[in-house]
Amino acid sequence: MKKYSFKNDYAEGCHPNILAALSQTNLVQQNGYGEDEYSAEAKRLIQKKINNVDASVYFVSGGTQANLLVISSVLRPYESVIAAETGHIFTNETGAIEATGHKIHSVPTADGKLTPAHIQSVLDNHANKPHQLKQKLVYISNSTEIGTIYSRKELQELSDYCKDHQLYLFMDGARLGHALTSEANDMSLEDVSALTDIFYLGGTKNGALLGEAIAINNPKLQYDFDYNIKQKGALLAKGRILGIQFLELMKDDLYFDLARHANTQAMRIKAAFRENGITFLSETYTNQIFPILTNSQIEKLQRDFDFYIWQKIDETHSAIRLITSWSTNSDRVNELIHQIKSL
Amino acid sequence: MKKYSFKNDYAEGCHPNILAALSQTNLVQQNGYGEDEYSAEAKRLIQKKINNVDASVYFVSGGTQANLLVISSVLRPYESVIAAETGHIFTNETGAIEATGHKIHSVPTADGKLTPAHIQSVLDNHANKPHQLKQKLVYISNSTEIGTIYSRKELQELSDYCKDHQLYLFMDGARLGHALTSEANDMSLEDVSALTDIFYLGGTKNGALLGEAIAINNPKLQYDFDYNIKQKGALLAKGRILGIQFLELMKDDLYFDLARHANTQAMRIKAAFRENGITFLSETYTNQIFPILTNSQIEKLQRDFDFYIWQKIDETHSAIRLITSWSTNSDRVNELIHQIKSL
Amino acid sequence: MKKYSFKNDYAEGCHPNILAALSQTNLVQQNGYGEDEYSAEAKRLIQKKINNVDASVYFVSGGTQANLLVISSVLRPYESVIAAETGHIFTNETGAIEATGHKIHSVPTADGKLTPAHIQSVLDNHANKPHQLKQKLVYISNSTEIGTIYSRKELQELSDYCKDHQLYLFMDGARLGHALTSEANDMSLEDVSALTDIFYLGGTKNGALLGEAIAINNPKLQYDFDYNIKQKGALLAKGRILGIQFLELMKDDLYFDLARHANTQAMRIKAAFRENGITFLSETYTNQIFPILTNSQIEKLQRDFDFYIWQKIDETHSAIRLITSWSTNSDRVNELIHQIKSL
Amino acid sequence: MKKYSFKNDYAEGCHPNILAALSQTNLVQQNGYGEDEYSAEAKRLIQKKINNVDASVYFVSGGTQANLLVISSVLRPYESVIAAETGHIFTNETGAIEATGHKIHSVPTADGKLTPAHIQSVLDNHANKPHQLKQKLVYISNSTEIGTIYSRKELQELSDYCKDHQLYLFMDGARLGHALTSEANDMSLEDVSALTDIFYLGGTKNGALLGEAIAINNPKLQYDFDYNIKQKGALLAKGRILGIQFLELMKDDLYFDLARHANTQAMRIKAAFRENGITFLSETYTNQIFPILTNSQIEKLQRDFDFYIWQKIDETHSAIRLITSWSTNSDRVNELIHQIKSL
Known part of the structure; x- marks a missing residue:
C-alpha cells in the first residue's frame, strides 16, 4: 500500500x-x-x-x-x-x-x-x-x-x-x-x-x-x-x-468548508504531537504544522507517510512539515495520530 | 432556441x-x-x-x-x-x-x-x-x-x-x-x-x-x-x-479522430456552398472555411447560426469564417447545409 | 591622400x-x-x-x-x-x-x-x-x-x-x-x-x-x-x-548655423547633379541626397570620395547616398562638384 | 571661495x-x-x-x-x-x-x-x-x-x-x-x-x-x-x-599613475586622521577613507570641504566618506591635513 x-x-x-x-x-x-x-x-x-x-x-x-x-x-x-x-x-x-x-x-x-x-x-x-x-x-x-x-x-x-x-x-x-x-x-x-x-x-x-x-x-x-x-x-x-x-x-x-476541513485535520495532528510533548518550529493555526522530531521519530513516521523534512535543528533533530488539504482523509489522519502517540 | x-x-x-x-x-x-x-x-x-x-x-x-x-x-x-x-x-x-x-x-x-x-x-x-x-x-x-x-x-x-x-x-x-x-x-x-x-x-x-x-x-x-x-x-x-x-x-x-470529425464537417459545409456556386476567400481543407456571400445571404444564415464576418469584399459581399470542431453536431451541420442550399 | x-x-x-x-x-x-x-x-x-x-x-x-x-x-x-x-x-x-x-x-x-x-x-x-x-x-x-x-x-x-x-x-x-x-x-x-x-x-x-x-x-x-x-x-x-x-x-x-551649413553643402551638390541631368530617388532639402547614377559614374566618384550605394535601380543604375555635415569642407565639395560636372 | x-x-x-x-x-x-x-x-x-x-x-x-x-x-x-x-x-x-x-x-x-x-x-x-x-x-x-x-x-x-x-x-x-x-x-x-x-x-x-x-x-x-x-x-x-x-x-x-595619485592623497589624509587618534569604519588602502568623527569635528571640516556623511555611529559620532581622485589638488589636501591636525 x-x-x-x-x-x-x-x-x-x-x-x-x-x-x-x-x-x-x-x-x-x-x-x-x-x-x-x-x-x-x-x-x-x-x-x-x-x-x-x-x-x-x-x-x-x-x-x-x-x-x-x-x-x-x-x-x-x-x-x-x-x-x-x-x-x-x-x-x-x-x-x-x-x-x-x-x-x-x-x-x-x-x-x-x-x-x-x-x-x-x-x-x-x-x-x-x-x-x-x-x-x-x-x-x-x-x-x-x-x-x-x-x-x-x-x-x-x-x-x-x-x-x-x-x-x-x-x-x-x-x-x-x-x-x-x-x-x-x-x-x-x-x-x-x-x-x-x-x-x-x-x-x-x-x-x-x-x-x-x-x-x-x-x-x-x-x-x-x-x-x-x-x-x-x-x-x-x-x-x-x-x-x-x-x-x-x-x-x-x-470554499470555506474545504479550508476549514484542512485546518481541522492539521489541528488534530498538532494536538497529538503536543500531547506527546513535541514542540514546533512555529506556532501555526492553519493547514501547515512544523513539529520538531528526533531522527528516529522521523524515520518511523516515514514508513507510512510522506512529508518534507523542513529544517535541520541539530544533529539529532529536524523540523518536518505536514500539510493537510480539502481532501485529507480523516481515517489516515487517525492512523497518523495513532502513530504519533506511540512515538 | x-x-x-x-x-x-x-x-x-x-x-x-x-x-x-x-x-x-x-x-x-x-x-x-x-x-x-x-x-x-x-x-x-x-x-x-x-x-x-x-x-x-x-x-x-x-x-x-x-x-x-x-x-x-x-x-x-x-x-x-x-x-x-x-x-x-x-x-x-x-x-x-x-x-x-x-x-x-x-x-x-x-x-x-x-x-x-x-x-x-x-x-x-x-x-x-x-x-x-x-x-x-x-x-x-x-x-x-x-x-x-x-x-x-x-x-x-x-x-x-x-x-x-x-x-x-x-x-x-x-x-x-x-x-x-x-x-x-x-x-x-x-x-x-x-x-x-x-x-x-x-x-x-x-x-x-x-x-x-x-x-x-x-x-x-x-x-x-x-x-x-x-x-x-x-x-x-x-x-x-x-x-x-x-x-x-x-x-x-x-486526437486524430476528433480532428478528422471537425474537418469532415467543414468539408461537408464547403461542398454545400460550392454546389450552390459560392466561391471562397481561400482554398482550405481543414476545419476553417471562408465562403464569400452577399450581405443578404449572410443575414439569412445569421438567424440560426453564429459566425464571424471575416473580411469585407465589396459593398454587397463579405467573406465569413465558419469553424467546426471535435464537438460540432452533425444534425446542426445538416440544418446549416439545408439553409445553404436554399440561399 | x-x-x-x-x-x-x-x-x-x-x-x-x-x-x-x-x-x-x-x-x-x-x-x-x-x-x-x-x-x-x-x-x-x-x-x-x-x-x-x-x-x-x-x-x-x-x-x-x-x-x-x-x-x-x-x-x-x-x-x-x-x-x-x-x-x-x-x-x-x-x-x-x-x-x-x-x-x-x-x-x-x-x-x-x-x-x-x-x-x-x-x-x-x-x-x-x-x-x-x-x-x-x-x-x-x-x-x-x-x-x-x-x-x-x-x-x-x-x-x-x-x-x-x-x-x-x-x-x-x-x-x-x-x-x-x-x-x-x-x-x-x-x-x-x-x-x-x-x-x-x-x-x-x-x-x-x-x-x-x-x-x-x-x-x-x-x-x-x-x-x-x-x-x-x-x-x-x-x-x-x-x-x-x-x-x-x-x-x-x-546649432542652427551648423545644420544650415550641412544643408547648404548638400544643396550645392544636388544642384550640380541636377544641372548634369541626373535624377534622384527622392526629393530632399536637407543634408542627405540620393542621386541615381550609372555604375560607371559611381565608380568614377568612388575614386576620391566615400559614400554608400543606397539602392540598386536596375542592372546599370543605382542610387547613392551622400550626407553632408556641420564640418563638411567646402573645398572638398567644390572638388566633388567639379567631378560631377565631368561625369 | x-x-x-x-x-x-x-x-x-x-x-x-x-x-x-x-x-x-x-x-x-x-x-x-x-x-x-x-x-x-x-x-x-x-x-x-x-x-x-x-x-x-x-x-x-x-x-x-x-x-x-x-x-x-x-x-x-x-x-x-x-x-x-x-x-x-x-x-x-x-x-x-x-x-x-x-x-x-x-x-x-x-x-x-x-x-x-x-x-x-x-x-x-x-x-x-x-x-x-x-x-x-x-x-x-x-x-x-x-x-x-x-x-x-x-x-x-x-x-x-x-x-x-x-x-x-x-x-x-x-x-x-x-x-x-x-x-x-x-x-x-x-x-x-x-x-x-x-x-x-x-x-x-x-x-x-x-x-x-x-x-x-x-x-x-x-x-x-x-x-x-x-x-x-x-x-x-x-x-x-x-x-x-x-x-x-x-x-x-x-592610467595607473592617475590612480596612484588618488591613492597617495587618500593615504596622506588617512595618516593625518590616524596621527590624531581617529579611527575608521573600515581599513582601506585605496582612494576612499571612512574616518569616524564627532559631530563637532564634522561641522568644522564642512566649513571648507564637501564630503558625504556615510553612517551614523551613535548620537555624537558619524563616519564620513572622503574620496580622492586623479585630479585631487595636493595643496587642498595639505589644507585639509592642516585642519585635521587641529581638530
Whole structure:
C-alpha cells in the first residue's frame, strides 16, 4: 500500500462538485477567453462575497501567474516590491517577478509577516533617488508560507501605512481560505477586500483543479488588466473552466468548508504531537504544522507517510512539515495520530 | 432556441473520455508540478507517436503561452523571429513575443505559409549587423491561421533551408491535428517531428479543456526548459490535469479522430456552398472555411447560426469564417447545409 | 591622400567651441549625474528656445538611447508604437524598442512621413482587443531617415489626430536642426515643441561629440524620467559633458548655423547633379541626397570620395547616398562638384 | 571661495592629455560606431597590457551600462547573479540588472568582498530547482564600493571555485586602477585578466570624460556582444571619443599613475586622521577613507570641504566618506591635513 502524503495541498484532483459541474455544462456552447456566462456569474458572486460590487475580478491559472501579472501590471519599470524574506515571490518562483523587470526588497521576519516597521526600514535604506528604486508595492501572503496569519489589526496597520506612503498593498491569497477559517482568525473576507488594493482567492490549493480569483479593489488599478493576462499567456481559451470552478467553490461557502476541513485535520495532528510533548518550529493555526522530531521519530513516521523534512535543528533533530488539504482523509489522519502517540 | 455557433473550435468543454479520466483518477495522490505519473506516461506515449524517444516533452496551458515560452527560451536577447503576416504571434497575441524582448519580422504571404524565398528576403533586408537583429527562429503554423496546410515537400524545403542558415524551425501546432487529418495532407506526425526543431500538439482546439504538448526535437535546445515554464507562471501545481488529458487524447488516436470529425464537417459545409456556386476567400481543407456571400445571404444564415464576418469584399459581399470542431453536431451541420442550399 | 567621406554626419569630432569650453571648464568641480551647473543652464536655455519653460529637459548620449528611454518610460507593457517602415527604431536599432517589451507597428510610406490616414489604418487593423495591443505612441522623425521633412501643417494634423485618439506624439529629432534650417521648412522650434508630447534635439549628428536633448512637453509625462535614465545605464557620472556641449550649441544659434551649413553643402551638390541631368530617388532639402547614377559614374566618384550605394535601380543604375555635415569642407565639395560636372 | 569637494572621483573633467588628443584628432574622418582607428589601436594596447591578445575588448560609457550589458548578455532568462550586499549593482543602480530580467542574490559581508563560502551559502539555499533560479554569475568589485581590495590569493580562490561550479566570474573594475596601485595590492592586471571571465577597466572614475573598457576573457562568451551594445542604446556614433581616451590612459601607464595619485592623497589624509587618534569604519588602502568623527569635528571640516556623511555611529559620532581622485589638488589636501591636525 502506498504511503499517504502530507507533502502539500495539491496532491489530488478537485472537489466532486466541480467534476459534476464540468460534466453538466460540458456541451453548452460559450464564448471563449473568459467571456463565458459561468465566469460572469462567478465574478458577480465574488463581488458580493467580498462586499465590493465595483471590484474587478479576473481568473487565472495559478499563484505564480497571479503574482507576476498583478505586479508587472501595477508597477512602472523603476518601481519595486517589498516582501518578507519567506515570501513566495522571493523564494520559490524562479525569479518570476524579476523576470518582468522588478526588484524585490526582502525583509527578514520572525513569522513570515510584514509590519510597518519592516517596510519603513526598506524605505529608509533607499533614500538615494534616482540611484535607488522607487518602492511602490507591498506583497504579503495570508496565510503565510510558514502557516501564520494576519490579525485584523495587523492588516489595518499595514493598510494605513501603505496609504500614507503611496504604496499598494497586495495580498497573495493562495491559502486565504485557510487563513480566514483558522481558529485564530478574527478577520472577514470583506475586511481583506477593504484593506488591500489587490488580493486573490486561491483555488488550486483549496479544491480546484486550477485557478486563482484576482480582485482589484483600488479603482485606479482597474483598467486594462485583460491585456496583461493575454500578453503573458495567461488567458485560457476555455475560460469557462475557471468560472465553473469558482462558481462551485463560492456557492454555499464550499470554499470555506474545504479550508476549514484542512485546518481541522492539521489541528488534530498538532494536538497529538503536543500531547506527546513535541514542540514546533512555529506556532501555526492553519493547514501547515512544523513539529520538531528526533531522527528516529522521523524515520518511523516515514514508513507510512510522506512529508518534507523542513529544517535541520541539530544533529539529532529536524523540523518536518505536514500539510493537510480539502481532501485529507480523516481515517489516515487517525492512523497518523495513532502513530504519533506511540512515538 | 439559441443560435448554434461556428465561431471557433473551443466553444464547448472537452471530450467525455477526458471527464471520465479526471473522475477516475481524482483522489489518487500525485506529485505536483508535472512530476505526476500521468504526465510521465503521456510524455512516453507522445515520444513514441512522434517517433522520437529522445524528444523533450512539456505540457502547458495554451497556444500563446507555448509560443512565448518556446521563443523566449530559445533566443538570445538580440535574436529575432520570422513569421507570416498572418501568424498568430504577429497578430493576435497582444505582443506576447515582443513583451519577452524579441522582434517578429513579418512577411506578407498569399496563403499564410512561409517559403524559403520569404525567409531569404528578410535576411537580405537585414544585412547591416549589428544595427539590425540576428534572425534566428522561423515560426510557422500548421494548419495556418487561415486554414491552409503545409505539404511534406514544403516542410522539407523549409527545414533544409533553416538548417543551412542556422535558423531554428518552430511549428505552432494549435491545429496540428486538423492539418494532419486533412484530405489534402501528405505528411505524418513523425515527419513533423523529424523536420522541426520544436513543435507542439494543440489540445485546447481539439477536445481538451486546456493544454498543448511541446516537443523539443533539437537536442541542443533540450535543457532547462522547465525553469522557463516556472518563471513565466506556466507550471501548473496540478500538472496531472494536462497529463491525464493528453493520455486520453493520444490513446487509440482519439486526437486524430476528433480532428478528422471537425474537418469532415467543414468539408461537408464547403461542398454545400460550392454546389450552390459560392466561391471562397481561400482554398482550405481543414476545419476553417471562408465562403464569400452577399450581405443578404449572410443575414439569412445569421438567424440560426453564429459566425464571424471575416473580411469585407465589396459593398454587397463579405467573406465569413465558419469553424467546426471535435464537438460540432452533425444534425446542426445538416440544418446549416439545408439553409445553404436554399440561399 | 585619403578619400573624403560623405558616408554620414558623424565622421569627425566636434565643433571647436565645444573643445574650447571643455578645456576652460575642465577643473571646475561639479556635482555628478547631471546635477552640474552647465546642464542646469543648458536646460534653461533650451526651455527658452523651445518657448516652454515648463518642459522637462534631459540629456542623454545618443539617438537609440533616447528612443528606447522615451518609449519604455511612457508606455505600459501592453501598449505599442506606430512608425513608418523606414523609421530608425524599426530598421536600424537592433530591436531596441522590442527589447524593452514593446511592439512597433510599421506602415509603408512614400516619403518616410506618417499621416493620420496611416495611423488610422493601424488602429483599424487592431480592433480585436485585448488580443491585440493598445496603440499609444506615434513615432516620427524630422528630418526623416530619407531626408524629407514635415511641414507645419502636416505636423499640426498629426498632433490633432493624436490628441483626438489618445496617442502620444514623439518626434525623433536626431536631425531636427537640418529639418528646421532646410530651405523647404516652414516650421519653428517652438512649433515642434507645441505640437509634440516629447521630442529631442540631436547633438551627435550636428557638431557634438555625443548628446541628445530630450524635451518632455506633456505635463502628464513629466515625472520620474530620471529613474529610467539611471536604470537603463544612460546617466553619465560626468553629465557636465552633455550640458557643456548643449550650452555651446544653443548659444547664439550655433546649432542652427551648423545644420544650415550641412544643408547648404548638400544643396550645392544636388544642384550640380541636377544641372548634369541626373535624377534622384527622392526629393530632399536637407543634408542627405540620393542621386541615381550609372555604375560607371559611381565608380568614377568612388575614386576620391566615400559614400554608400543606397539602392540598386536596375542592372546599370543605382542610387547613392551622400550626407553632408556641420564640418563638411567646402573645398572638398567644390572638388566633388567639379567631378560631377565631368561625369 | 567655494568649498573643495571630496565627495567623489568624478567632479572634474578629464586629464589634459585627453583634451589634447581630442583636439589633435578632431577633424580626422573616421568610421562610426566603434569602427574607428583609435578604438582599434586602444583595443590592441589593452589586449597587450592584460596579456591576452585573444580577449574581446569593448568600450562603453559608464559602470551601470557596463554591468547591465555584461550580465544581460551572458545569462539566460532563468539564470541569476550572486553579489555582496554592498555591490553597486545591488544598491545603487536603480534595479538595472533586475530590469533586464535577472535576480541578484545578495550576501552580507564584513568588508564588501565575496568568498567561496559566501557563494556556497547561496547555492545551498537554492536547491529547489526549477522553482528556484540557476545561479550562474558572480559579481565582484575591485576595489569594492567601500574601498577594500582583493588579494591575488583571494581572487584565485574565487576563480577556482567558480570554475568548479560552472559559474562565471565578473569583476566590476570601475576603480580597478585604484585597486591595482594600492600599497596593499599584490595582484597585476594580467592576474585579473587570467582569473576572471569578464572584467572592465574604469575610465570615468580615473581621468576620462566617460568610458569603461570591457575585456571578455572567456572564449565561450566572446561573440555577438556588439549586438547587445547597440540594442541597449550603448553604441556611440562617435566611438572615437572612447578609443581616443583609452589610448591616452593606457599609453605610458598614465592610467595607473592617475590612480596612484588618488591613492597617495587618500593615504596622506588617512595618516593625518590616524596621527590624531581617529579611527575608521573600515581599513582601506585605496582612494576612499571612512574616518569616524564627532559631530563637532564634522561641522568644522564642512566649513571648507564637501564630503558625504556615510553612517551614523551613535548620537555624537558619524563616519564620513572622503574620496580622492586623479585630479585631487595636493595643496587642498595639505589644507585639509592642516585642519585635521587641529581638530
